[in-house]
Amino acid sequence: MESNSLTVARRYVDAVSAKDFAAVARLFADDIVWHQPGDNAVSGTYSGAAAVGEMLAAQMTATEGTFELQLTGAPMVNGTLVAMPIHFSAKRVGSEMSMDGVDVVRVDGDKIAEVWLFSADQQTENAFWGAG
Numbered sequence: 001m002e003s004n005s006l007t008v009a010r011r012y013v014d015a016v017s018a019k020d021f022a023a024v025a026r027l028f029a030d031d032i033v034w035h036q037p038g039d040n041a042v043s044g045t046y047s048g049a050a051a052v053g054e055m056l057a058a059q060m061t062a063t064e065g066t067f068e069l070q071l072t073g074a075p076m077v078n079g080t081l082v083a084m085p086i087h088f089s090a091k092r093v094g095s096e097m098s099m100d101g102v103d104v105v106r107v108d109g110d111k112i113a114e115v116w117l118f119s120a121d122q123q124t125e126n127a128f129w130g131a132g
Contacts, residue, residue: 005107009075009082012105012112016069021060025053029111038122040129052115062129063090072100080107090128097121097128 002010008027015023034046034055042059046052060067066089073085082105089098099120106114119125 008107013071029113033114035116038126040126066091
């Protein structure tokens with residue numbers, strides 16, 4: 001039987017992959033904390049569903065909807081934490097990126113309470129998003 005944490009994490013990946021950001025937003029706890037890696041225009045820790053939603057919307061606007069995310073392996077569960085190997089890519093004027101990463105989510109009940117993202121090539125991702 002699949003754990004609740006895994007079920008919520010799969011819903012998140014499916015919604016992001018489908019670019020269904022209304023469904024993504026419904027998965028977030030009101031007090032979600034999102035840890036965006038790197039040293040770039042979108043890096044930092046975002047607190048609250050509204051702040052996370054604004055950051056994700058800014059990413060989608062900057063990439064004109066080209067952001068893609070795919071699960072590349074089996075999610076790994078440790079209690080309320082789920083680590084998911086992913087591949088992500090996006091294009092924006094004059095730049096593109098495509099790399100592997102790991103998304104880690106902490107699930108509380110049926111909501112995502114915290115997110116940590118890891119990029120295989122942070123320097124390239126920093127260059128893609130531009131200076132912070």
